[in-house]
Amino acid sequence: MRPAAECDLVTVPARQGLEAVDILRRGAAADLVGPVLHDGGRDTLGFLVPPGTADAWDVPGSTCTQTDGRDLGPAPEPPVEGSDWLLPPGDTDLATDPAVLRAALGEAARLIEVADGCR
Template sequence: MATPEAKTAVEWLVSVAPDPDACRWEWERNPLGVVLLPAGRQWDVLILPGGLGQPTLEVLNLLIDRPGPVLADFGDTRLGFFVPPGTASRWLGTGVRGAGRGTWIVAPYPGRATGGVRWLVLPDGRGTLTDPVVLELAMHEAAARVAAREGRRP
């Protein structure tokens, strides 16, 4: 049984699908528990390597009450931060990939475990996204923390 939070997350996510009803139907019946959703409509996704993404999420959680949705792939080798549409096309950052207009992301069903990609921060259903400026500041702080742990200068 899906929680109310998961249900509102589902509704928000499927709203970008070309056919939301078909997307919801597939999602609920797909044994992998994932669907492809188009980026660039209500959100873009900035994809960070896990070694930077995890500490960035930790810093974000210190800076703001609630970041926007965050996905992690199998083994947390990459984290995807949901940001406003158009961000991916303007983002300049070494090692950061962007999924924006014309691209698709793999999204797991909110609140359900899958064998691969999973939500670290569920969508709230209201459209909360991470501000790219705050994300960039968190990335800089996270990079400095990682460098300090490794005994090198940032």
């Protein structure tokens, strides 16, 4: 894992992202979830992942972009204006493993689909 200061950013709808955070934090991967941003105005969550992830990211309903080397050291301002930390870098200094995030996002999407089908 890389320090959070050298990361790409996976952005997902807030509902799916919050489900994924819950899945990651309560499972065996609890130590593998890195800093997470919440962009309240756009209703999205952003997971910091290792650099280079954007080159091969292909999860439907999400995007992965490079952070262009923005400093995300201890107690930083969020790198996206209008956002705030859901899980700040001070709580964890590692980026989220992309394979673990991919699995959590898939599980979250399935849970949301089932929940929406029960309405």
